[in-house]
Amino acid sequence: xxxxxxxxxxxxxxxxxxxxxxxxxxxxxxxxxxxxxxxxxxxxxxxxxxxxxxxxxxxxxxxxxxxxxxxxxxxxxxxxxxxxxxxxxxxxxxxxxxxxxxxxxxxxxxxxxxxxxxxxxxxxxxxxxxxxxxxxxxxxxxxxxxxxxxxxxxxxxxxxxxxxxxxxxxxxxxxxxxxxxxxxxxxxxxxxxxxxxxxxxxxxxxxxxxxxxxxxxxxxxxxxxxxxxxxxxxxxxxxxxxxxxxxxxxxxxxxxxxxxxxxxxxxxxxxxxxxxxxxxxxxxxxxxxxxxxxxxxxxxxxxxxxxxxxxxxxxxxxxxxxxxxxxxxxxxxxxxxxxxxxxxxxxxxxxxxxxxxxxxxxxxxxxxxxxxxxxxxxxxxxxxxxxxxxxxxxxxxxxxxxxxxx
Numbered sequence: 001x002x003x004x005x006x007x008x009x010x011x012x013x014x015x016x017x018x019x020x021x022x023x024x025x026x027x028x029x030x031x032x033x034x035x036x037x038x039x040x041x042x043x044x045x046x047x048x049x050x051x052x053x054x055x056x057x058x059x060x061x062x063x064x065x066x067x068x069x070x071x072x073x074x075x076x077x078x079x080x081x082x083x084x085x086x087x088x089x090x091x092x093x094x095x096x097x098x099x100x101x102x103x104x105x106x107x108x109x110x111x112x113x114x115x116x117x118x119x120x121x122x123x124x125x126x127x128x129x130x131x132x133x134x135x136x137x138x139x140x141x142x143x144x145x146x147x148x149x150x151x152x153x154x155x156x157x158x159x160x161x162x163x164x165x166x167x168x169x170x171x172x173x174x175x176x177x178x179x180x181x182x183x184x185x186x187x188x189x190x191x192x193x194x195x196x197x198x199x200x201x202x203x204x205x206x207x208x209x210x211x212x213x214x215x216x217x218x219x220x221x222x223x224x225x226x227x228x229x230x231x232x233x234x235x236x237x238x239x240x241x242x243x244x245x246x247x248x249x250x251x252x253x254x255x256x257x258x259x260x261x262x263x264x265x266x267x268x269x270x271x272x273x274x275x276x277x278x279x280x281x282x283x284x285x286x287x288x289x290x291x292x293x294x295x296x297x298x299x300x301x302x303x304x305x306x307x308x309x310x311x312x313x314x315x316x317x318x319x320x321x322x323x324x325x326x327x328x329x330x331x332x333x334x335x336x337x338x339x340x341x342x343x344x345x346x347x348x349x350x351x352x353x354x355x356x357x358x359x360x361x362x363x364x365x366x367x368x369x370x371x372x373x374x375x376x377x378x379x380x381x382x383x384x385x386x387x388x389x390x391x392x393x394x395x396x397x398x399x400x401x402x403x404x405x406x
Contacts, residue, residue, distance in 0.1 A: 039055075041194040052214045079141045099151050103145075164188040165235055169187060207228060222361060235340070294319060296347075309366070
């Protein structure tokens with residue numbers, strides 16, 4: 001009888017508005033430290049209501065060889081740092097032979113696109129360099145980081161907007177489970193540009209009421225929320241078969257026991273509770289667990305009115321009103337393609353330390369949100385299973401189920 005392949009996580013790497021490294025991310029989240037700030041470029045745009053974002057602090061990337069660094073956009077630099085950290089934690093100085101790489105982003109480098117557009121308008125296309133083109137390819141971070149780190153297995157970059165990070169984790173999980181690869185790096189990366197804020201603002205999805213207090217701007221599930229705050233960063237995991245991890249004697253951080261993805265077909269911008277419910281139910285079925293076994297639902301919840309309500313209603317249908325639920329967007333903002341990876345890393349730390357993080361800025365629950373057990377203060381308690389949601393504009397939804405190592 002064939003024994004199903006167990007897929008485990010043995011490494012994690014992060015670049016976030018808290019700085020480089022998983023430790024910086026986790027310490028910032030645990031302390032409830034704010035990382036949102038006013039953006040100068042938005043101040044001069046009176047038609048854009050939101051003026052706030054959460055960005056990665058200045059980092060010295062000179063340790064990356066120049067021949068690799070010159071072709072990297074900011075999001076690729078974020079990914080390189082995260083990939084190195086994940087590899088090291090998994091026990092590798094260099095990428096192992098045949099390593100898979102599953103990583104994407106919502107868009108490629110808007111900053112570089114704007115620079116090239118300036119050349120076009122000035123009729124100076126001769127100024128466009130090969131390295132410029134390498135920074136605007138759809139799979140630019142995937143390609144440049146895989147070249148720099150000599151990752152020679154299959155490299156696949158799913159781009160599913162806000163679900164990108166978790167979608168690539170799910171694809172890596174399926175690839176390892178099916179035997180397509182033995183080991184893989186996976187997640188998502190994103191670099192902020194004011195265009196993101198402006199576009200979300202046009203869709204009436206950005207926060208604007210708390211600009212005098214930037215760190216109170218994103219308020220998932222709160223009655224006074226006004227929308228999301230755009231962010232950036234990179235979150236990557238190293239996943240492999242349990243057999244591989246045990247043979248190498250490395251520490252297992254968690255097991256991925258279930259994954260599901262589906263698509264909303266009725267509206268490009270707003271999810272339905274039914275579609276979200278089905279996504280979570282399918283993930284639980286893949287994990288072969290009952291809803292009552294779940295200790296925490298880490299929601300996608302971005303602080304938008306329709307999205308928060310739909311997700312909470314779907315959660316109540318699946319888990320009942322007693323489920324513990326939180327969102328990390330009030331801490332981190334919405335890092336779009338990177339959010340699924342960064343928030344999954346936070347889930348790993350919650351499993352490891354037996355702590356539930358609160359939803360930052362949740363003071364008065366919106367009565368239209370389902371009556372769930374919202375985590376409003378840090379809770380120390382046993383945590384064995386966490387369900388993680390990522391839902392995207394465009395209708396791409398995914399849910400993963402994580403379990404503490406047995």
